[in-house]
Amino acid sequence: MSSKQNSCFNVATQLTRLGRDPGEQHGFVNAPLYKGSTVIYQTMDDLEHRRSRFTYGTAGTPTIANLENAWTQLAGAAGTVLSPSGLGAVTLSLFSTTKSGDHILMPDSVYRPTRNFCNGMLARYGVTTTYYDPMIGSGIEALVQPNTSTIFLEAPGSQTLEVQDVPAIVAVARQHGIKTIIDNTWATPIFFRAHDHGVDVSVEAGTKYLGGHSDLLLGLVSANAESWPALRATYDAMAMLPGADDCVLALRGMRTLHMRLKEAERRGLDMASWLQARPEVSRVLHPAFESCPGHEFWKRDFTGSSGLFSIVLKPGYTREGLARMLDHMAVFGMGFSWGGYESLIIPFDCAQYRTATSWKPEGLALRLQIGLEDIDDLKHDLDQGFARLK
CATH class of the missing domain: 3.90.1150.10 (Aspartate Aminotransferase, domain 1)
Incomplete structure (x- = not known):
């Protein structure tokens, strides 16, 4: 069913229908599991021009695409990529919005592994981080530098649960041409539609509520139309994708989310x-x-x-x-x-x-x-x- 057809339903109904199409699945309710690396081409010309919906296992499979498409519709995004963990999703998002010499703003209440990534890996690649009071709101403008490329948000904050003024921070970011990323794991798109509030990139640890049974590790990153090409290019360059079995578990978890x-x-x-x-x-x-x-x-x-x-x-x-x-x-x-x-x-x-x-x-x-x-x-x-x- 198309995104437009699904959008006329309330979210509980949408969750039962996303990421599957019984009409293309011989009538079976759930989509089949696709596992593999090699994709066979019918002609040399097709091979040389990569003329196929799926070109190789690292570029995705129908199983991965089902979850990507479902999350894109649920989040109201232009596209979604997946990773093997929530932290992997955070790193993908930051790599897609930064380059050497950039400066980023990070809430002081952020998930500690995200802080460690900024202080370690990003610092090694010449990206500097300034931590800010999560309750700063529009006052964050005073921390913007000429090379600030990204403002990261996490609402509510890790452990101490501060809820940020997302629209106020997004307004400052847009005024200065800065990308915004939010870790939206606590609320999920069910309780907070980040892209509807102007956020460019939204990160989710599907490990948590999407999985729901403490038996998978998964990250999802959705982006609006403006940020989607860079996010997809970063994903394609790194091929940091989850296993197909975990995507099936996530799709199953979506039905009762x-x-x-x-x-x-x-x-x-x-x-x-x-x-x-x-x-x-x-x-x-x-x-x-x-x-x-x-x-x-x-x-x-x-x-x-x-x-x-x-x-x-x-x-x-x-x-x-x-x-x-x-x-x-x-x-x-x-x-x-x-x-x-x-x-x-x-x-x-x-x-x-x-x-x-x-x-x-x-x-x-x-x-x-x-x-x-x-x-x-x-x-x-x-x-x-x-x-x-x-």
Whole structure:
């Protein structure tokens, strides 16, 4: 079904139809899995002129194209490329908008591996990075340099969940001819349509909610018409593509993405409200809560919230107590990533690597991913944990 035909449906319906065509699949509901490297040409002339929809495995397969096309329509983009991980998607996007001698602006709340890539790989290639307060809004104009090529955003921010004023920053970027990239993993295009807000390139870790089952690593990068040629050229030069099996898992995850996100939103809000009332908790960092920096921007620009948020404990608790709490959780696991069916909890402290802002919370901080377990079991597990904390 064409993009125009699909666009007349609401998003939940679109997700059941994107990236497949039973009419071309002998009536089967799901598209077949294509795995391979070599593409056979019928004539020498076809071979010499690369006259084929798919020229070689690194240029894509029907399976990869199904996911690319589906995500392009969902994100409202001109095109999408894939990578084997969310970080791979970040690096692809930055390589597509920078060259040696450029300067980029990066929020201080950005995903730490993205920061490491800027401070390491990009710096080696002569790209300099200035970190900025994620709440700077239109004030970011004061940080623009003559060689600034890219402003990166992440809304909400990693771990501390600050929601940026995306339209204000995009307006400054457009005024100066600067490209904008956003890491939109937390909201996905379901809750925030980045390209509709003027962002040039949108990055998604499909590892999280698109996969939904903690069993694949995947990145997606979508771009508007202006930025699409450079992004595709960068992708073609690097051939950093995922395996076809992972694309099938992602397409399967897409069918239930809306339903799972809405349930993650419901559960996340329930758990965050319960935690806000706990005597051990000082504040909740959840974009839907007024205590979260940038809540007003979330309320204005986003259509929902997912199941990842953080809390800051009241002063006085120790790391030893925290270890007693976390080491013996019965339901919550300790592990990185999120967006899967299992609930996760990790401590964090970004004071050591933030450079544009100071992270000085009043107490210890925890990030929680709310999964699909019974809510009462999750609350009981935390209640027991808080008892050990004391």
